Amino acid sequence: MKPEAKNETQEMHRVEMTIGTILRWGVIVAAAIMIVGLLFYLVDGSLGVASNYHVQNFHQLLQGLIAGKPYAIMMVGIFALILTPVLRVVVSIYSFYREHDRLYVIITSLVLLILLTSFVLGIEFQL
Numbered sequence: 001m002k003p004e005a006k007n008e009t010q011e012m013h014r015v016e017m018t019i020g021t022i023l024r025w026g027v028i029v030a031a032a033i034m035i036v037g038l039l040f041y042l043v044d045g046s047l048g049v050a051s052n053y054h055v056q057n058f059h060q061l062l063q064g065l066i067a068g069k070p071y072a073i074m075m076v077g078i079f080a081l082i083l084t085p086v087l088r089v090v091v092s093i094y095s096f097y098r099e100h101d102r103l104y105v106i107i108t109s110l111v112l113l114i115l116l117t118s119f120v121l122g123i124e125f126q127l
Contacts, residue, residue, distance in 0.1 A: 008099070015095040019088055026084025030077050037073030044070060086115055 055061045055075055064072025089112045096104040 011098065015091070019091050022087050022091060023084060026080065026087065030081035030084065033077035033080055034074055037070045037077055040068060040073055041070035086112070089115065
């Protein structure tokens with residue numbers, strides 16, 4: 001095996017390990033946040049908001065988080081869980097860029113653009 005091919009194999013292995021670590025820690029952090037929110041709920045006995053209440057923006061989420069409302073804490077956990085695969089896409093773009101694989105950089109960048117667009121549209125249509 002040529003030294004260049006060996007370096008590429010090692011680089012790919014390192015990137016795969018990084019992606020695996022991101023996914024693993026993203027799920028662990030999101031689960032931990034959700035458990036904290038659940039514990040707050042069990043101690044308080046309520047979610048801290050009226051039934052049929054939905055957070056409309058990040059400002060309301062931040063206010064609920066500062067107030068220690070279980071609903072807001074659990075929403076942050078869900079948000080962290082949603083961001084985990086988005087971070088994976090970002091790392092993949094970097095990986096493909098390092099490999100000089102322009103086609104996959106473009107495709108993965110389009111996937112990221114679609115994800116971000118869906119988040120923005122989801123926020124706009126919710127209001």
